[in-house]
Amino acid sequence: MIKLENVTKVYKTGTRALNGISLYINQGEFVYIIGATGSGKSTLIKILNGEEAASKGKVNVAGTDLTKLRTGRIPYFRRNVGVVYQDFCLLPKKTVFENVAFALEVVSEKTIYIRKRVREVLKLVDLEEKAKSFPNEISGGQKQRVAIGRAIANKPKVLIADEPTGNLDPEKSEEIIALLERINREEGTTILMVTHDKELVEKHKKRTILLQDGYIVADLMEGGYVSHD
Amino acid sequence: MIKFFRNIPRHFKEARNGIVRNFAMTLSSASAVTVTLVLIGAFLLVAVNLDSFMTSVEEGVQIHVRIEDTVSEDKISSLQASVEAISGVRSVVYSDKDSELDALIEVYGEEGELFETYRGDANPLKRAFVVEVTDGLLIDEVTAKIEAVPGIFSALYGGSSIIEMMSAFENIKSGGIIFVLILSALAVFLISNTIKLTIFARQDEIRIMRLVGASNGYIRTPFLLEGIFIGLLGAILPIGLVYFGYTYLYTVTGGYFFTPLFTLITPQPFLMYISGALAGIAIIVGLIGSYISVSRYLWWKR
Numbered sequence: 001m002i003k004l005e006n007v008t009k010v011y012k013t014g015t016r017a018l019n020g021i022s023l024y025i026n027q028g029e030f031v032y033i034i035g036a037t038g039s040g041k042s043t044l045i046k047i048l049n050g051e052e053a054a055s056k057g058k059v060n061v062a063g064t065d066l067t068k069l070r071t072g073r074i075p076y077f078r079r080n081v082g083v084v085y086q087d088f089c090l091l092p093k094k095t096v097f098e099n100v101a102f103a104l105e106v107v108s109e110k111t112i113y114i115r116k117r118v119r120e121v122l123k124l125v126d127l128e129e130k131a132k133s134f135p136n137e138i139s140g141g142q143k144q145r146v147a148i149g150r151a152i153a154n155k156p157k158v159l160i161a162d163e164p165t166g167n168l169d170p171e172k173s174e175e176i177i178a179l180l181e182r183i184n185r186e187e188g189t190t191i192l193m194v195t196h197d198k199e200l201v202e203k204h205k206k207r208t209i210l211l212q213d214g215y216i217v218a219d220l221m222e223g224g225y226v227s228h229d
Numbered sequence: 230m231i232k233f234f235r236n237i238p239r240h241f242k243e244a245r246n247g248i249v250r251n252f253a254m255t256l257s258s259a260s261a262v263t264v265t266l267v268l269i270g271a272f273l274l275v276a277v278n279l280d281s282f283m284t285s286v287e288e289g290v291q292i293h294v295r296i297e298d299t300v301s302e303d304k305i306s307s308l309q310a311s312v313e314a315i316s317g318v319r320s321v322v323y324s325d326k327d328s329e330l331d332a333l334i335e336v337y338g339e340e341g342e343l344f345e346t347y348r349g350d351a352n353p354l355k356r357a358f359v360v361e362v363t364d365g366l367l368i369d370e371v372t373a374k375i376e377a378v379p380g381i382f383s384a385l386y387g388g389s390s391i392i393e394m395m396s397a398f399e400n401i402k403s404g405g406i407i408f409v410l411i412l413s414a415l416a417v418f419l420i421s422n423t424i425k426l427t428i429f430a431r432q433d434e435i436r437i438m439r440l441v442g443a444s445n446g447y448i449r450t451p452f453l454l455e456g457i458f459i460g461l462l463g464a465i466l467p468i469g470l471v472y473f474g475y476t477y478l479y480t481v482t483g484g485y486f487f488t489p490l491f492t493l494i495t496p497q498p499f500l501m502y503i504s505g506a507l508a509g510i511a512i513i514v515g516l517i518g519s520y521i522s523v524s525r526y527l528w529w530k531r
Contacts, residue, residue: 079442089437106443
């Protein structure tokens with residue numbers, strides 16, 4: 001599902017964010033990416049969703065060779081990759097229902113389908129009761145569930161979560177990880193989660209990749225937290 | 230294509246939001262379009278009327294070509310054909326000695342009757358061609374070419390001052406077009422700035438659109454609609470001014486300026502065309518302005 005071969009990223013400023021990393025993630029896998037600030041996690045995510053192009057190497061995500069993808073085709077590629085950020089990125093003037101529907105509207109889905117799919121998604125993220133609420137009327141955990149709902153509305157093959165629990169307390173973090181596990185299990189979505197949460201990684205053991213200075217320094221198939229100090 | 234039509238109501242809704250949220254900027258850009266279009270409208274009215282005036286003047290300017298006496302009658306038609314073959318010549322009408330005398334008598338009115346004594350063999354006038362040209366500004370060149378044709382005694386035209394005036398009008402028209410282009414560029418710049426602000430206000434929304442895979446076309450369309458709306462909003466006043474102002478002017482002047490030679494074009498359907506042209510320019514200016522901003526923004530972001 002995700003295949004990186006000797007990927008290097010050097011920014012125009014000369015900063016080397018990734019140094020020839022290779023990575024293979026199969027369909028349906030749930031993988032943690034851990035590492036200190038500046039280790040290359042954000043760059044990796046940007047490369048995986050087409051926000052940045054690799055300077056060298058091959059990138060293939062959900063069957064698309066990103067190194068050969070024309071800029072104009074990037075939006076169509078992104079429909080296969082859902083992304084969730086720490087800051088939720090919700091539209092404050094739209095209700096929970098409308099925020100999720102927005103992802104389907106912009107890809108020109110039919111209104112009838114949008115209504116049906118949004119109801120399905122809100123059920124999956126357990127927010128049916130909050131459909132008419134605005135983002136400022138719900139908790140942080142609920143906001144993140146809306147963001148996850150929006151990211152999976154288009155049924156992406158891959159879901160990238162960039163520190164989805166970063167702004168949440170342990171209880172809410174548990175809820176989010178449980179939701180992601182459910183999506184992974186029920187929808188078969190490949191999930192890549194960037195996190196700093198040691199307890200979460202230890203408690204819900206999954207394949208864990210440690211990045212340091214733009215290199216993959218550990219890839220634990222059995223999971224568990226590895227210190228990057 | 231079906232998807233495009235399905236999105237139209239959504240695009241209009243987004244464009245309306247953009248206008249409402251940045252209403253002050255919308256108004257300021259629209260007023261720039263208004264100023265530009267008022268000037269363009271005035272310029273168009275003057276230019277089209279001048280053009281019509283120049284055409285009627287051109288039609289009145291003729292070259293009087295006198296034929297050598299040595300040219301026999303049977304050679305006249307081939308000589309006429311050689312004059313007709315000159316580029317810039319619209320028509321050539323032969324006028325024999327008698328007709329030339331008639332014309333002279335007509336010019337002098339009652340006193341001209343005196344010339345009747347010259348009719349017949351005593352007529353000293355030369356046979357002539359009356360030549361009309363396709364473009365009044367070419368008259369000098371055409372006259373010189375006709376004079377060079379063997380068998381032609383002389384070629385003269387009257388009203389050289391009119392030709393100079395027409396050349397001055399041409400210059401005014403060219404200068405006016407440059408002026409209008411500069412103003413249009415300014416309006417494009419102002420609209421593009423307004424759209425830039427709208428984009429800034431909707432940055433988060435655009436980021437999310439990109440996140441979930443909205444195509445550049447989908448993101449761009451509401452901004453383009455907004456640009457068109459700003460253009461059209463700015464066109465209302467100029468169209469009104471041109472439409473009612475010209476109709477009033479036409480009524481007050483009785484349809485001509487100073488002299489019946491300078492007849493104003495009748496308001497209908499002329500004003501409909503001018504209004505359509507102004508609306509068209511407004512749409513194009515709005516479209517280009519917003520396209521520049523939004524394309525630049527989308528170009529910078531992957």
